[in-house]
Amino acid sequence: EPEVTQTPSHQVTQMGQEVILRCVPISNHLYFYWYRQILGQKVEFLVSFYNNEISEKSEIFDDQFSVERPDGSNFTLKIRSTKLEDSAMYFCASSAQGIQPQHFGDGTRLSIL
Amino acid sequence: GIQVEQSPPDLILQEGANSTLRCNFSDSVNNLQWFHQNPWGQLINLFYIPSGTKQNGRLSATTVATERYSLLYISSSQTTDSGVYFCAADRGSTLGRLYFGRGTQLTVWP
Numbered sequence: 001e002p003e004v005t006q007t008p009s010h011q012v013t014q015m016g017q018e019v020i021l022r023c024v025p026i027s028n029h030l031y032f033y034w035y036r037q038i039l040g041q042k043v044e045f046l047v048s049f050y051n052n053e054i055s056e057k058s059e060i061f062d063d064q065f066s067v068e069r070p071d072g073s074n075f076t077l078k079i080r081s082t083k084l085e086d087s088a089m090y091f092c093a094s095s096a097q098g099i100q101p102q103h104f105g106d107g108t109r110l111s112i113l
Numbered sequence: 114g115i116q117v118e119q120s121p122p123d124l125i126l127q128e129g130a131n132s133t134l135r136c137n138f139s140d141s142v143n144n145l146q147w148f149h150q151n152p153w154g155q156l157i158n159l160f161y162i163p164s165g166t167k168q169n170g171r172l173s174a175t176t177v178a179t180e181r182y183s184l185l186y187i188s189s190s191q192t193t194d195s196g197v198y199f200c201a202a203d204r205g206s207t208l209g210r211l212y213f214g215r216g217t218q219l220t221v222w223p
């Protein structure tokens with residue numbers, strides 16, 4: 001069964017550094033998402049992406065965040081200047097259509113020191 | 114946004130017992146999914162069930178969309194069922210943004 005793959009599985013970064021989280025969505029999917037989960041809390045939506053542009057973003061997704069689909073397979077989340085509170089598990093998801101089930105990757109655990 | 118409430122927050126079972134987890138949502142939805150988060154943090158997709166009933170082995174789920182709730186049934190629980198179970202729903206009018214509940218922490222003892 002096709003999977004969403006995320007790399008790296010764990011990223012440790014100094015505060016203030018830039019970090020790029022990478023995702024390869026399922027190949028025939030058109031809708032892409034990033035979510036995050038702070039330790040012990042619920043999963044929160046960050047951003048959705050369709051047709052090479054952002055469809056919706058949450059209040060968490062401020063100017064420090066950006067997303068890109070640089071080629072036909074990758075979908076990236078960049079945090080420009082990381083803060084301690086950015087430490088979380090980041091999940092990428094994709095779906096064939098907007099109201100179809102979302103398939104989640106295994107997540108990237110981001111630790112900011 | 115949509116409110117997603119899950120109950121109970123915690124559930125402790127003996128192996129072999131059955132359980133029911135509930136998810137209430139505050140608005141009509143196009144998408145409702147149940148996930149199991151394992152101890153490694155992975156979100157395992159259990160069901161996509163905006164309405165009706167589905168079964169997969171020992172697990173089944175029912176969503177009554179008109180009454181805005183969904184139930185996840187676990188029968189003959191095993192220690193490997195332990196983890197957090199999340200319900201997530203969209204708002205029905207947006208392009209797929211999922212709102213997650215706070216989850217039910219399930220612990221199954223041998």
